Amino acid sequence: xxxxxxxxxxxxxxxxxxxxxxxxxxxxFSSLVGKTSQPSPIKDSAYExxxxxxxxxxxxxxxxxxxxxxxxxxxxxxVVFLYPWAxxxxxxxxxxxxxxxxxxxxxxxxxxxxxxxxxxxxxxxWQRD
Numbered sequence: 001x002x003x004x005x006x007x008x009x010x011x012x013x014x015x016x017x018x019x020x021x022x023x024x025x026x027x028x029f030s031s032l033v034g035k036t037s038q039p040s041p042i043k044d045s046a047y048e049x050x051x052x053x054x055x056x057x058x059x060x061x062x063x064x065x066x067x068x069x070x071x072x073x074x075x076x077x078x079v080v081f082l083y084p085w086a087x088x089x090x091x092x093x094x095x096x097x098x099x100x101x102x103x104x105x106x107x108x109x110x111x112x113x114x115x116x117x118x119x120x121x122x123x124x125x126w127q128r129d
Contacts, residue, residue: 067123074114081107 037043085104092100118124 071118071123074111074118078108078111 085100089100
């Protein structure tokens with residue numbers, strides 16, 4: 001019984017060996033055929049979109065950036081949830097008409113709490129700060 005179950009994993013093992021063999025072969029082939037160059041400090045430095053990598057790597061961001069990011073997340077999650085809900089609305093309405101409306105009202109209520117919180121903290125006042 002156990003050997004019959006193990007036989008089912010032979011194609012997976014073959015695929016894993018083929019993938020590993022291809023990766024190793026590609027590395028060996030590229031090192032044999034490819035050009036070799038002399039290392040230099042310019043080639044070993046980080047490439048930052050054509051700019052020299054000068055300064056601290058962890059720059060501080062303004063609070064406005066995080067505020068905009070939170071607003072984006074708040075409204076993005078709403079849109080991501082509304083599209084599938086709208087697609088299955090008619091089909092789900094036949095099965096459980098009360099549940100689909102209640103679930104959306106709960107979700108929109110949670111979104112409204114986040115929206116009111118942002119309004120009270122003046123997150124939509126772009127001229128502030």
